[in-house]
Amino acid sequence: MRRSLWPTVGDEFQAIFFTLGDALLTTSLVRLTLSEGVDCRFGLGRGETVNVDESAPGTIQDGSAWWNAREAIEETHRREHGTEPYLRSWFVSNNESESGTVALVKGFLLLRDASISSMRPRDRRLTAGTLLGYSQTELAHQEGLPNPRCRKVFDVRGGAALLAAHQKLRKGQLQ
Template sequence: MGLIVDIVRSRELPDRQAAQERIEETFRAIADVVDFVRPLWPTVGDEFQAVFADLSGALMATTMGRLLLPEQIDCRFGLGAGEIQDVGEGATGPIQDGSAWWCARDAINEAHRREKAANPYLRSWFISADRPAEDGVINSYLLMRDHLISAMKPRERRVTAGSLLGQPQAEIAGAEGITQSAVSQSLRRSGGAALLAGHYAMQEPGTS
């Protein structure tokens, strides 16, 4: 599973270098809880790539990325399922090619096209070279996921991220300086509870 990431409106960022460092730092933290075949690495311009063993890991990592990055740093994700093969060696590791990367490139272009056309909240798209019949199901999930996250306030994102990581509500409440009841209300009001339910449903057998 190949993932291509680019920074949304990177030229408008007041501190481009700081944004780059924050994205790399965030995905290093995500790598502590999600299995990467090859962790996120910068490529050219405002792009990054990563490799996962399966769709489940890619969905978890991109969900966490959107929840944990600050509001002013937004990323777009192209997920591609297919073959990945090493074709050479570069300064930062193997140079790769294959259908997963072709699909990931098409997917990030499609996400950008749809974002500009009719879905301004959309940041992710999925294309499979092996099982195209499942593309519609996964992209329906991504449309709803991105809509919910794009509408969340910073605290709502942090609360949802903590819950997705399995942190007890009392622990999240303590970190945020609010009550446990307020954490529960935040999850219901923001759609975080629905996002969690959707994530767990995606982990069920036959969905990845």
Template sequence: MSGQSVAVIVDIVGSRTMVDRPVVQAGIQGAFAEVDELIAVGSPIRATVGDEFQAVYPSVGIALEATLAARLALPEGVDCRFGLGLGEVNEVGAGASGPIQDGSGWWRAREAIDEAHDREDSRTPSLRGWFRAGPGDEALEATVNAYLLARDHVVGAMSERARRLTFGTMSGRVQSELAEIEGISQGAVSQALRRSGGMNLLAAVAQLKELS
């Protein structure tokens, strides 16, 4: 995997049925700006065309951390789908909003988001992300996708408060601070993080950050 990056394509779930897309777009971009501040490596998550966004991360583990943070940070009632592709990411020119990139990482990210969409529509409706790697990385691909299947099920079942608390914990806020923000007790914060699976999500992504 030497010299490879993880390209990420993001799209908005149900964007065509949203009543006020400009408001939704602004909310998503605000959430992704928080993620970019938290995960300050690689290329920031930037809007491209239509309902899509793109980012690049230096490793699989960091890409998984960033995409988890992105789902947790989204505004209430908004969700996104993620395609992650491991491979080459090459600059081929300059565009108005930044460098134009191509390479196997982007091709695989497109395959991955299409697969996520297909699976969401059929066997696994809670799925929001998929990962593609190249020849020789089949075991890594299977491991990451098993994680994404479990992760997305947990996140999909979380309340909006549980998502906020989990993202707040990822961002380094202590439970007493989160309790004050939410207007609840510190014990209620701890209980919510345990019952929702938020602490398990954070423990899992901490392990997966070791993936190079």
């Protein structure tokens, strides 16, 4: 992260990431690690950030990245209350040369959010643990499950697919 998560107005928090892949992984982990019954939305925006007032407590920033993120969160809200109730994230970039990347990321977000929204609390914990680098043996022990049962839960409930998707994005160096 270029700038770690920080709270802003009301119930919002913001962050600046070095790569889009980092932003996607972090937002996955936030959703996966929230308490049962708690969820949040993410507006991911690509663009420039500019410091407006560095003397203020907590640097105030502006720029196309923030406006794109705001547009993305509004689109997330609109879609969530329309035909995609599982959706919690959207991505906006005004850079015409990366329309393929934008389409790829939006497709990833639709599938990721549907997968996470359908997970049970244990599924979320196992998936988060795996994304954080814990071994299947460690996770099985934490959950009080036999290792083969832990693996089956992970494979069947979407965790394995989400891990594979993040690995492919990382391997492709999604910038």
